[in-house]
Amino acid sequence: MRRLPNALYRAEQVREFDRLAIEEQGIAGAELMERAGQAAFNALREAWPRARRIAVLAGIGNNGGDAYVVARLAHDAGFAVHLWQVGDAHKLKGDARVMARLWRDAGGETQDYKTSLDLGGSDVVVDGLLGTGLNTELEGDWADAVRAINESHAGVMALDIPSGLHADTGCAMGCAVTAQLTISFIALKQGLFTAEGPRYCGRLLYDDLRLPPQVLMSQVPAVSRLTFAGVAHLLAPRRRDAHKGDFGHVLVIGGEAGMGGAVRLAAEAALRVGAGLVSVATRPVHAAAISAARPELMCHAVTKASELRPLLAKADVVAIGPGLGQSDWAQALLDSVLACGLPMVVDADALNLLAIEPVQSDNWILTPHPGEAARLLNQDTTVIQADRFAAVKALQQGFGGVAVLKGAGSLVAAADSPLALCDAGNPGMASGGMGDVLTGVIAGLLAQRRSLKTDPAHALAVAARLGVSVHARAADLAAKEGGERGLLASDVIATLREVVNPAAF
Structure with a gap:
């Protein structure tokens, strides 16, 4: 079993790996199936060390073949194993058919799903129903089998991917198995990490089935998984003679009136990740209160767009949108920012205004949640979530610069960089103000682009990827301290300083 790699692939790419291993490397398909079954059985024993009663549901494809191997190995090890064949057993072919025969030769019995399925009393259910080739919604026996697994009250381990989950989009196809553990074979599928993927996968393990490196190097990854360890090197210790102007x-x-908290959260987050100076332009009603609460912020009461000019002249980066509203005041401020030529982070109501009057820029980072992305692309939110990878690419291509599509498995798209996915973070982040904090984090890191270890030509993409990683890690640290439920955006701000000083703590 290996640590999760950073390379993520589409289902068709993984099938190509399988083909290359068999046809060009001479590894028998049955051998790959044996390796998958052994890896899965080892994972089962480690995850559920007290389990003795194993239920296995096998489909009619290669995923079912893997399931037959798990059943045989468990049977040989003395477990009480019950195996149900779902789908017409006469449709089993190739290596899967061989594994079914070996199961019977070992003394195993194959039970008829339609007449005898009873998962009660099972310690662990092994989902070997369907693999990565699913492209239609589940119905009939397949949907019934998925529901039976989910209602079993047993531990559930999915082979390669939870049955019913689309390997490329991470969406449930009508219904899907809810696994506590999923073991992915050969290469990681991109859909396991975003949309509904994390919900159905549970803990994720990986085994490459000992494929030769040249096989896995034959395809360019569809997505690169972001890890904090992979970006922490950018946050090098500061020079001893540094001053605030360097950052x-x-x-x-x-x-806008009544939304002063949003702009303060964003501004404070920018400070906490190390920006040298942070100014705030806001409605007069909020300026004094924000200054009193956080005196390190330079707050300016702005009633009209012309009052932004001296502030823009001193800034290196602009973050616009938190609590902005969609009034004439908001539109006038956005128009001034769009004309100033500074790199910017655009969020919240600034995105909603942009959806009304779209423009393009190569000098910004857009950070929509699915609802804002839907408005920008003139689509429904369900369409965005149905293929988040396509959506973030469309945002970047349509509006330029860098696009960050927030949510479970946040995605970062830039014209000159591979698509990136952050699988850190937690459900506690589903609360007000988290997006405002992310805006400030990215803006604060972008302001430090000259001190970060990065190529200036890729500063926006690097700041976006680093910011998403820092934000998620800070949220995970905050959740670890007090739990996910009730996690506040300000709790995340409190942990940012620790995260952006990895060498000091």
Whole structure:
């Protein structure tokens, strides 16, 4: 069993790996199936060491063949194993058919799903129903089998992918197995990490089935998985003679009446990740209160767009949108920012205004959640979530710059960089203000682009990827301290300083 690699692939790419291993490397398909079954059985024993009663549901494809191997190995090890064949057993072919025969030769019995399925009393259910080739919604016996697994009250281990989950999009095809553990074979599928994938996969393990490196190097990954360990090197210790001018000046614009908290969260987050200076332009009603609560922020009361000019002249980066609203005031401020030529992070109501009057820029980072992305692309939110990878690419191609599609498995798309996915973070982040914090984090890191270890030509993409990683890691640290439920955006701000100083703690 290996640590999860960073390379993620589409289902068709993984099938190509399988083909190359068999046809060009001479590894028998049955041998790959044996390796998968052994890896899965080892994972089962480690995850459920007290389990003795194993239920196995096998489909009619290669996923079912893997399931037959798990059943045989468990039977040989003295477990009480019950195996049900779902789908017409006469359709089993090739290596899967061989594994079914070996199961019977070992003394195993194959039970008829339609007449005898009873998962009660099982310690663990092994889902070997369907693999990565699913492209239609489940119905009939397949849907019934998935529901039976989910209602079993046993531990559930999925082979390669939870049955019913689309390997490329991470969406459930009508219904899907809810696994506590999923073991992915050969290469990681991109759908396991975003949309509904994390919900159905549970803990994820990986085994490459000992494929030769040249096989796995034959395809360019569809997505690169972001890890904090992979970006932490950018946060090098500062020079001993550094001063605040080395780390940029962020101007955060927002805070319509009644929404001053959003702009303060973004501004404070920019400070906490190390921006040298942070100014706030907001409605007069909020300026004094924000200054009193966080005196390190330079707050300016702005009633009209012309008052932004001296503030923009001093800034290195602009973050606009948190609490901005969609009034004439908000539109005038956005128009001024769009004309200033500074690199910017655009979020929240600034995105909603952009959806009304779209423009393009190569000098911004857009950070929509699915609802805002839907408005930008003139689609429904369900369409965005049905293929988040396509959506973030469309955002980047349609609006330029860098696009960050927030949510479970946040995605980062840039024209000159591979698509990136962050699988860190937790459900506690589903609360107000988290997006405002992310805006400030990215803006604060972008302001430090000259001190980060990065190529200036890729500064926006690097700041977006680093910011998403920092934000997620900070949220995970905050959740570890007090739990996910009730996690506040300000709790995440409190852990940012630790995260952006990895060498010091």
